[in-house]
Structure formats: C-alpha cells, structure tokens
Amino acid sequence: MSRITMKTPLVEMDGDEMTRILWAMIKEELIEPYIDLKTEYYDLGLKNRNDTDDQVTVDSAEATKKYGVAVKCATITPNAARVKEYDLKEMWKSPNGTIRAILDGTVFRAPILVKGIVPYVKNWVKPITIARHAYGDVYKNVEIKVPGAGKAELVFTAADGSEIRETIHEFKGSGIIQGIHNTDASITSFAHACFKYALDTKQDLWFSTKDTISKKYDHNFKDIFQDLYDNEYKEAFEKAGIEYFYTLIDDAVARVIRSEGGFIWACKNYDGDVMSDMVATAYGDLSMMTSVLVSPNGAYEYEAAHGTVQRHYYKHLKGEETSTNSIATIFAWTGALRKRGELDGIDELVKYADKMERACIKTVEDGKMTKSLSLISTCENPVILNSMDFIKAIRETYDNI
Ligand code: NAP
Numbered sequence: 001m002s003r004i005t006m007k008t009p010l011v012e013m014d015g016d017e018m019t020r021i022l023w024a025m026i027k028e029e030l031i032e033p034y035i036d037l038k039t040e041y042y043d044l045g046l047k048n049r050n051d052t053d054d055q056v057t058v059d060s061a062e063a064t065k066k067y068g069v070a071v072k073c074a075t076i077t078p079n080a081a082r083v084k085e086y087d088l089k090e091m092w093k094s095p096n097g098t099i100r101a102i103l104d105g106t107v108f109r110a111p112i113l114v115k116g117i118v119p120y121v122k123n124w125v126k127p128i129t130i131a132r133h134a135y136g137d138v139y140k141n142v143e144i145k146v147p148g149a150g151k152a153e154l155v156f157t158a159a160d161g162s163e164i165r166e167t168i169h170e171f172k173g174s175g176i177i178q179g180i181h182n183t184d185a186s187i188t189s190f191a192h193a194c195f196k197y198a199l200d201t202k203q204d205l206w207f208s209t210k211d212t213i214s215k216k217y218d219h220n221f222k223d224i225f226q227d228l229y230d231n232e233y234k235e236a237f238e239k240a241g242i243e244y245f246y247t248l249i250d251d252a253v254a255r256v257i258r259s260e261g262g263f264i265w266a267c268k269n270y271d272g273d274v275m276s277d278m279v280a281t282a283y284g285d286l287s288m289m290t291s292v293l294v295s296p297n298g299a300y301e302y303e304a305a306h307g308t309v310q311r312h313y314y315k316h317l318k319g320e321e322t323s324t325n326s327i328a329t330i331f332a333w334t335g336a337l338r339k340r341g342e343l344d345g346i347d348e349l350v351k352y353a354d355k356m357e358r359a360c361i362k363t364v365e366d367g368k369m370t371k372s373l374s375l376i377s378t379c380e381n382p383v384i385l386n387s388m389d390f391i392k393a394i395r396e397t398y399d400n401i
C-alpha cells in the first residue's frame with residue numbers, strides 16, 4: 001500500500017513521561033505505516049528545555065507561526081520537586097503559557113464522545129467546546145486587605161498626566177479591595193479566534209458575560225464581539241448556516257444544561273476556568289478531551305487536554321504494565337494532520353484523519369479499552385488492554401473499516 005505524501009511539515013513538539021512513550025508508539029503504529037510523515041521536530045522534553053535554556057519552546061512556537069500547524073505532546077510544568085528531580089538550572093515556565101503568549105492564542109477544548117460513556121447530562125448528545133479567554137481579569141489582579149476605616153478609589157493616570165477617578169467605597173471598618181484589568185487588544189484577539197474557529201468547525205458560537213451588572217467592563221467584551229461580528233464575520237456566518245449568540249452568563253448556564261450540545265461556548269477567563277472543568281467532568285474525563293490553541297492569525301496547535309500521566313510513567317520505568325489511554329493524543333495528531341490536509345489541499349490526509357478517529361471510537365465501542373475508560377463505561381464485559389495493545393487494537397480496527 002502506498003503511503004500518503006505530505007507537502008508542508010507539521011511542527012512536532014515532543015514532550016515528557018508517559019505521553020512521550022505513547023507519542024512514539026502512536027507514530028510507529030498508527031501514523032508512519034499510512035503517511036510519509038513530514039515534521040519539523042522540536043524536543044520539548046524537560047531535559048532538552050533545560051539544556052537549551054528553554055529556547056526550544058520559543059523556537060517551536062516561532063515554527064508554528066511559520067508553518068501554521070503544530071502537534072504537541074504533554075509536557076511537565078516544573079515545580080520545586082521537578083527542579084530537584086531533573087536538576088534544573090531554573091524553574092522553567094509552563095511551555096503552554098510560553099507558546100500561548102507567542103501565538104496570542106485561545107484554547108478550545110472539546111470532549112470525544114463514544115457510546116458507552118454517557119454524559120451526566122443525558123441530553124448532551126453532541127460535544128460542547130469551551131473557549132476560554134486566557135488573559136487578565138482576576139488572573140492578573142491587584143488586591144489590598146483594607147485594615148480599617150478609609151476611602152478606596154480607582155485612579156487612572158493617562159500618559160499626559162490627566163486623571164480619571166472614581167470612589168470604590170468609603171470603608172467604616174476593615175475589608176478588602178481588588179483591581180482587575182483587560183485590554184482591547186487581547187479581547188479582540190480572543191474574539192477573532194472564536195469567530196474563526198466557529199467557521200472552521202461549522203458550529204454556532206455562544207458568548208456570555210454579566211454586562212447587566214458590569215456595565216463598562218463586561219459590556220466592553222460584549223461590544224467588541226458584536227462589532228467584529230457585524231463588520232467582519234456576519235456574512236461568512238450566514239453563508240455557513242451558523243449563528244453568533246450573546247446572552248447573560250446565568251442564562252447561558254441554564255441553556256447549556258438544557259441543550260443537546262454541538263456549539264462553542266466562549267467564556268471570560270474565570271468563567272472558562274470553572275466551566276471547562278464542569279463540562280469535562282460531565283462528559284467523562286480529561287483523557288477524552290481534545291484541546292487546540294488557535295491564534296488570531298490562523299496558526300493551530302493541537303494537543304491532549306491531560307498531562308504527562310506521571311504515575312503511569314513511574315510504573316512503566318519499573319517494568320510494570322500500564323494501561324494509559326492514548327485517544328486524546330491520537331486526536332491531537334489527527335486534528336493536526338486534518339488541518340494540514342485542508343490547508344495543503346490533500347484530501348487523503350483529511351480522510352485518513354477522519355478514519356483514524358472513527359477507528360479509535362469503534363475500538364472502544366467494540367468493548368476494547370484502557371483501564372480508566374472501563375471505569376466510566378457502561379460496556380458489560382470490557383476487554384482491558386495495556387497501553388501498547390490498545391494502540392494495536394486501534395490499528396486493527398483501522399485496517400478493517
Ligand atoms: P495528568 O497527567 O493529567 O494525570 C492525572 C491523573 O489522571 C493520572 O494520574 C491518571 O489517573 C489520570 N489520567 C490522565 N490522563 C490519562 C490517560 N491518558 N490515561 C489514563 N489515565 C489518565 O495530571 P497531573 O498528574 O496533575 O500532571 C502530571 C504532569 O503533567 C505535571 O508535571 C504537569 O505539569 C503536567 N501537565 C501538562 C499539561 C500539558 O502539557 N498540557 C497539562 C496538565 C498537566 P490514575 O493515576 O489514577 O490512573
């Protein structure tokens with residue numbers, strides 16, 4: 001059988017621990033037999049990040065800007081324990097944070113649905129994709145613990161020295177105050193990424209804030225989205241038969257619960273933090289969530305939503321058998337390969353991605369799965385496979401559908 005030829009390389013970002021082991025298995029068993037794989041390889045494993053003073057992370061993000069599509073393995077975000085374990089020169093920043101800052105991207109997370117893993121919300125028959133604004137608000141706050149009586153003011157000093165001043169509160173006793181901000185540039189990038197991704201995936205876009213209460217702050221988010229929609233995206237949305245829909249956050253949660261899914265829900269930073277964990281849990285678990293970073297300039301970086309599955313890796317190192325679910329990592333590859341196929345006009349690559357995803361789903365629906373999936377599946381007599389045998393079972397399904 002002849003393998004599919006690629007035109008432009010994918011940016012390949014290798015990672016750490018158990019997901020690094022899965023990465024190699026997936027390439028060997030599920031990709032290279034079918035595709036003459038072209039990648040520009042960046043080793044984001046912690047050792048190499050340390051050896052290169054984290055330059056490799058920056059280089060991989062720059063390459064993503066250049067080529068437009070990347071696939072990323074989960075990576076360790078160092079903490080004090082990791083600094084010791086890997087004898088690090090310093091506590092390097094989260095690679096995802098570094099890449100997101102360079103690409104100025106928004107992260108979209110969606111569950112992978114399979115029969116037998118039933119969402120807690122029974123009417124959710126299609127995936128709900130959460131888009132979280134990843135800048136500002138309470139994540140860049142300034143706080144003061146007010147010791148006693150006094151006046152709290154909000155002051156903006158312009159570059160020319162002029163002032164805008166508002167009283168926050170006249171304190172009669174102790175209390176607390178918090179200052180938060182966002183920028184029009186960041187909100188605009190977020191809005192572009194959301195509109196582009198909705199068009200890309202042909203799904204409705206919902207956006208919610210609390211603009212009735214926050215008449216300037218949240219209202220600014222609403223206005224930026226609405227202006228962009230009216231001036232740049234309305235026509236394309238109508239052509240694609242999809243809708244942009246704004247509503248209040250409390251109305252949105254009620255509608256989301258009653259919905260059947262199948263849309264993108266754009267959320268402010270804090271709302272997205274809270275809602276993405278709720279939605280992921282309600283659909284199953286993190287090992288069945290995909291994640292893609294979309295930049296406002298149209299670059300895409302695909303990854304799994306889970307981490308490096310450290311506990312399984314230590315078992316693997318001891319020579320013990322592991323049963324780690326590789327589906328989200330496989331979907332990161334298929335997502336990236338599909339996008340590459342679309343951009344380069346290689347139909348076989350798109351078909352390969354569709355078929356490989358169907359093979360993953362069918363394998364689980366046929367009762368062959370990893371340990372963690374068997375715990376949340378309603379399948380009566382699941383066959384529990386180890387990490388490698390699960391990947392081999394997916395290959396067998398692929399070859400037979
Ligand atoms: P994790 O790697 O997602 O794993 C947490 C637990 O979830 C695992 O111990 C495992 O449970 C279960 N799990 C997650 N993915 C699974 C899979 N594919 N198959 C089976 N079980 C799975 O999170 P963590 O342990 O908090 O973090 C480990 C490392 O990952 C950290 O160094 C963190 O910095 C990094 N991390 C990276 C990313 C990223 O690169 N995007 C994201 C999050 C975390 P059991 O052990 O009970 O089987």
Ligand code: MG
Nearest residue numbers: 272273274277
């Ligand atoms: Mg969180």
